[in-house]
Amino acid sequence: MKKIGIIPLRKDSKGIPGKNKKKMVGRPLFSWVLTEAIFSDLDAVYVFTNDTEIISYIEREYYWSDKVYALLRNEENANDTASTESTMMEFSEKINHDYGVLCLLQATSPLTLSADINAVLDKITTTQYDSALTVVNTHRFTWNKDGTPQNYDVFNRPRRQNFEGLLIENGAVYATKKELFLHSRNRVSGSIGLVEMPEETLMEIDSLSDWNIVENLLIERQKKSKTQQRIDYLVLDVDGVFTDGGVYYNEEGEMAKKFDMRDGMGLEILRENNVEVITLTSENSKLVVQRMQKLQIKEAFFGVKDKYSFLKQFLATKNSSFGAVAYVGDDVNDLTNMCSCSLSFAPANATTTVKMNADFVLGTASGAGAIREVCEMILKYNKRYD
Incomplete structure (x- = not known):
């Protein structure tokens, strides 16, 4: 079953100008998830963008990988009102629906790891799920606007260790079988599997303060993954x-x-x-x-x-x-x-x-x-x- 990843990028960004190309820990933001996609179980990964500068960068920079492609998307699917699903459909048509599983990856989720991508793919390829997505289990108490609690009893407040929490989409990874996507035109449909990611991956990059927080999280994650051995x-x-x-x-x-x-x-x-x-x-x-x-x-x-x-x-x-x-x-x-x-x-x-x-x-x-x-x-x- 051919597994294809798509990273949709728009040239413009209202919250943080040039966000996708802005350097996070010295690298363009989109390169974080792209690198993890390259080293995942995906058979190919496409950066789908209306930014020709990004296309040139990818063609020049990732020549060493036969999995990476850059593809130009239409301007009408790169404006503020275009849905991600319409972009995915445009992409699917441009590659003649040549895949078995379509995996949507978001550049604004730089904490995504190849293990997370593989876990979502496994939900489809090794189980009976038609699609899957990543979520975060938050132990925060949520409320309705009318002052009523959504997920707990205010008169019987549970301890954190006894609280199941609430599963929330973190927007990092989605995957679906081709036939389900072409029928529903939605990123997930049919029987849907869930893959949990760490709570910090719920962080969204909408402002410069968000940017700084995520950048520090990436720096600390990389440092914690260090191992010591003989220097070769x-x-x-x-x-x-x-x-x-x-x-x-x-x-x-x-x-x-x-x-x-x-x-x-x-x-x-x-x-x-x-x-x-x-x-x-x-x-x-x-x-x-x-x-x-x-x-x-x-x-x-x-x-x-x-x-x-x-x-x-x-x-x-x-x-x-x-x-x-x-x-x-x-x-x-x-x-x-x-x-x-x-x-x-x-x-x-x-x-x-x-x-x-x-x-x-x-x-x-x-x-x-x-x-x-x-x-x-x-x-x-x-x-x-x-």
Whole structure:
């Protein structure tokens, strides 16, 4: 049974302008659920949007996955009055209804995990349910406008541990069999299964204060998922890590960057001790390419904007995990990786946000021996495992 995911995105947003592209923990908001969809049991996932900038970003950024597609939606189905169901129907028609299960994913639910997506799919593929959705079990007491309680007896207030609570849609994941969707034209119908997600996933992103709360929840979730083991990989940003973040220009363009020779010796010693060195930069610089070749760094990746997704798939190809990685970054586009990898380091001159969330703030600045300091710390750390 072919399982297809759809992430509908509109170009405009009234509450938070440009919300879908706005960076949350250094990544575009939509990339959080997209990454989880890639690593879920879905056979393909489509970003369905009227924003050509997002389409270009996806085609450029997720080339490494054969599951990701970007598809242009009609403007009439991308306005304030268009329903999600009409968008889903337009999408279904555009792909000639080529699926067995259609899964709706919401970019405004960045706390969604691949396990949540799989649990919803399993309700349909391994049980008798026709459709399924995610809910949250809240233990809050609810009331009607006329002053009457909805879900408890005010004269017999239950203790939380004895209260079954109330199941509420959190709007994260919906899935339905094709024949049911084409008949009902609704995201769920027939016999409906429920999948519970944590209570914090009920949070909606309608304002900047909501945004800040969810962003902090994501940072803490990534940090809590950290595991410790031997460090097998050192992943490095380039500008602001190898260099001081500056660049010299002339009329022909980029002319020079400053690198610290001591960093090169540290990396050589690290490789001799079976730690693979990887560079991951969002820039495309001929000077950096030359320097990486000089340092004999074979795994050097350029022009990577979504560093978290890329590193996750790289580690999957190595049959490894974030627990085997030490990461050095200096700016917000490194933040998710720094919150996810076993050890994270920030140079002394990194941005304040990065230093606040790094495991270690180095005593040296980038371009002045910061990488050499990291190498020595990793060698010392790995002794407990060697």
